[in-house]
Amino acid sequence: MRRPFLIGLTGSIGMGKSTAARMFQEAGVPVWDADAAVRDLYSPGGAGVAAIEQIRPEAVVDGAVDRAALKAWIAEDATALRQVERIVHPLVAQDRAAFVAGTEERMVCLDIPLLFEGGMEDQVDIVVVISAPPEVQKERVLSRPGMTEAQFDALLALQVPDAEKRARADVVIPSVDREETRRHINELVQKLTRELPDA
Ligand SMILES: CC(C)(COP(=O)(O)OP(=O)(O)OC[C@H]1O[C@@H](n2cnc3c(N)ncnc32)[C@H](O)[C@@H]1O)[C@@H](O)C(=O)NCCC(=O)NCCS
Numbered sequence: 001m002r003r004p005f006l007i008g009l010t011g012s013i014g015m016g017k018s019t020a021a022r023m024f025q026e027a028g029v030p031v032w033d034a035d036a037a038v039r040d041l042y043s044p045g046g047a048g049v050a051a052i053e054q055i056r057p058e059a060v061v062d063g064a065v066d067r068a069a070l071k072a073w074i075a076e077d078a079t080a081l082r083q084v085e086r087i088v089h090p091l092v093a094q095d096r097a098a099f100v101a102g103t104e105e106r107m108v109c110l111d112i113p114l115l116f117e118g119g120m121e122d123q124v125d126i127v128v129v130i131s132a133p134p135e136v137q138k139e140r141v142l143s144r145p146g147m148t149e150a151q152f153d154a155l156l157a158l159q160v161p162d163a164e165k166r167a168r169a170d171v172v173i174p175s176v177d178r179e180e181t182r183r184h185i186n187e188l189v190q191k192l193t194r195e196l197p198d199a
């Protein structure tokens, strides 16, 4: 059976990925969400809980992975993030493979915030980057409760810069005006629908 065409959706913090993902869904394209997959893994009964407990017992509270405890560990131990990734990434990859295998649509959208950082460009058929000017991004992120400028700068430093993401993208979708974004997404979906072979 033919696998669906894989649209990789990414963008830096606050650029509007979640909003764009909803627009793909509304255009009839099933969406898989990497962040949601991690949330499930960390929830009670999730496949990541026992594995994280083995490497960091303090990070499991009431049967779920406690993100604050993981963050505190990552802040104090330079090897911690690697150890967490070694557990989380294969489980996330499994979840994604099951989603792709379980769909009969011709295309799906994979919402992967760390697509470039995780070296996953080759695992999708096109890379779509959602992008807004830096001042718009900053204003959006700083308007979130509890977010400080220092935290924003620290998160940005962990991410591949927006300019590089845009340069490496197959398609860049602007995210300043909702209707403009929706138009771009609908046009892309229509173009792919025309070009892709029938199922
Ligand atoms: C570090 C954790 C506990 C922070 O959780 P929290 O809810 O506070 O924040 P959130 O998940 O939204 O991440 C915030 C930001 O941290 C950065 N970040 C998170 N994980 C990673 C990573 N593996 N590499 C680089 N940056 C990362 C991203 O820029 C992201 O925008 C959590 O992100 C985590 O467990 N990460 C490891 C698993 C992972 O790699 N997830 C990414 C998707 S596969």
Ligand SMILES: Nc1ncnc2c1ncn2[C@@H]1O[C@H](COP(=O)(O)OP(=O)(O)OP(=O)(O)O)[C@@H](O)[C@H]1O
Residues within 6 Å of the ligand: 011, 012, 013, 014, 015, 016, 017, 018, 019, 020, 113, 140, 174, 175, 176, 177, 178, 179, 181
């Ligand atoms: N196309 C758009 N036009 C105008 N505003 C937008 C657009 N997309 C998103 N926004 C606004 O920007 C903010 C961030 O959007 P969203 O939550 O979709 O970003 P995100 O990239 O998923 O964020 P993060 O990476 O931090 O999780 C929201 O307040 C949303 O209303």
